[in-house]
Amino acid sequence: MITQDSGYIMQLQNMSVNDGEGIRTNIFLAGCPMTCPWCSNPEGQTLINPMTKITTVDEVVTFVKKQMLFYRYSGGGVTFSGGEATVQAEFLRSMTNAFYDRGISLAIETCGAFAFPVVKDILAKMDTIFIDIKHMDPVQHKKWTGYALNPILENICSVDTLQSNLVIRVPLIVGVNADEENLVAILNFLRNNLRKPQIEFLPYHTYGEEKYRQLGKALPDVNFHTPTEEEQNLAIKLACAFGVEVVSYR
Numbered sequence: 088m089i090t091q092d093s094g095y096i097m098q099l100q101n102m103s104v105n106d107g108e109g110i111r112t113n114i115f116l117a118g119c120p121m122t123c124p125w126c127s128n129p130e131g132q133t134l135i136n137p138m139t140k141i142t143t144v145d146e147v148v149t150f151v152k153k154q155m156l157f158y159r160y161s162g163g164g165v166t167f168s169g170g171e172a173t174v175q176a177e178f179l180r181s182m183t184n185a186f187y188d189r190g191i192s193l194a195i196e197t198c199g200a201f202a203f204p205v206v207k208d209i210l211a212k213m214d215t216i217f218i219d220i221k222h223m224d225p226v227q228h229k230k231w232t233g234y235a236l237n238p239i240l241e242n243i244c245s246v247d248t249l250q251s252n253l254v255i256r257v258p259l260i261v262g263v264n265a266d267e268e269n270l271v272a273i274l275n276f277l278r279n280n281l282r283k284p285q286i287e288f289l290p291y292h293t294y295g296e297e298k299y300r301q302l303g304k305a306l307p308d309v310n311f312h313t314p315t316e317e318e319q320n321l322a323i324k325l326a327c328a329f330g331v332e333v334v335s336y337r
């Protein structure tokens with residue numbers, strides 16, 4: 088059951104260096120309102136499944152406290168990931184407050200599908216907020232993610248009013264969103280709407296395939312691919328041409 092004291096977690100992962108500064112603990116919360124077929128954490132799309140476990144805030148805090156030394160010497164901290172961490176807002180709030188009160192640096196990876204007024208206080212405590220843009224065409228966005236585009240863009244603008252470092256993440260998937268027209272639309276939106284536009288391109292990978300098998304789910308039957316180095320470089324060059332800073336936490 089989701090309460091302020093407990094919720095569904097897929098994994099607690101120490102020694103992560105990909106989702107924020109320094110050495111971090113990633114907390115993967117279950118549940119997501121999107122249904123992207125390229126999802127590398129398909130166990131995160133539902134709250135309850137064989138790969139999720141009900142976990143208390145106290146258990147997570149005990150786990151995280153053992154890593155404090157690594158955070159201190161690397162400038163790291165905790166990153167909330169998923170799934171979509173804001174789905175379990177009360178649980179997320181309790182963990183955020185517990186870590187914030189201990190002076191632990193916080194980050195969150197989100198698909199942007201949340202009610203901003205409900206989670207504003209949580210997001211305001213994050214040092215870094217990663218928000219995905221998966222497509223800039225509303226029809227394509229809905230087709231691929233099952234979720235409307237406009238609320239995501241509105242939330243990005245709302246988050247930009249906070250003091251946190253905001254990084255827009257784009258999963259780069261040939262056959263879905265890696266075409267020049269879509270990239271230009273994303274970059275235009277960032278340039279025109281954000282105080283300090285930053286983008287991170289995440290080339291599509293197939294690491295999650297084993298999880299589909301473990302969950303007894305069929306692998307997505309769609310025609311998309313990992314971008315070549317040339318295609319990745321084109322995205323980076325476009326971003327530079329639009330004055331959008333390209334960052335990488337990989």
Ligand code: SF4
Binds near residue numbers: 128132
């Ligand atoms: S938003 Fe992220 S976690 Fe949710 S289905 Fe899409 S890729 Fe998976």
